[in-house]
Amino acid sequence: QVQLVQSGAEVKKPGASVKVSCKASGYTFTSYDINWVRQATGQGLEWMGWMNPNSGNTGYAQKFQGRVTMTRNTSISTAYMELSSLRSEDTAVYYCARGYIREPFDYWGQGTLVTVSS
């Protein structure tokens, strides 16, 4: 069965960076994009960007341009999302989700809580 398993919770100080991983199993990792979506406590879903694991191509939401980097390691079927220059407003649960061009997000990771606090 398809599974996306994310890394554990993180606590970071303002100005630091965080790198969240998303390990895929149950399907061919390079056949689908990985998207990243975040959700602040009590708030809605905010799409951050996508990465194609086959080519490494990425597309980021304008809000995160220059601060987010999405990468992958195909040998271990794992995608990564790194967010830099963290501020308190980045405190949120970060999800990875499988998708593709003009396809919905059909499988999601369990979420990773990132807390930014001094």
Next chain:
Amino acid sequence: EIVLTQSPGTLSLSPGERATLSCRASQSVSSSYLAWYQQKPGQAPRLLIYGASSRATGIPDRFSGSGSGTDFTLTISRLEPEDFAVYYCQQYGSSPQGTFGQGTKVEIK
């Protein structure tokens, strides 16, 4: 960039009642690339509907989607206790491809 506006913000209903949720786009959603997700507290979102009206695998037929262009609707024909949750619409046909609405909470009256 397409902006999705969901209404109402909160829907207070009783089990067995019908729920009608609206999602309006600021411009036409190409080829009905519109999805609906359900999210319960502490859980990741779950895909319910894609292509505006197709149910995802394993989704009960009390959930149905309709609409095209700029106006879309999610209907839950008879609310079950497990249906009380937050629902989000998403367009995935135009860049940026993952735009979500702000959500509608369906709560027990």
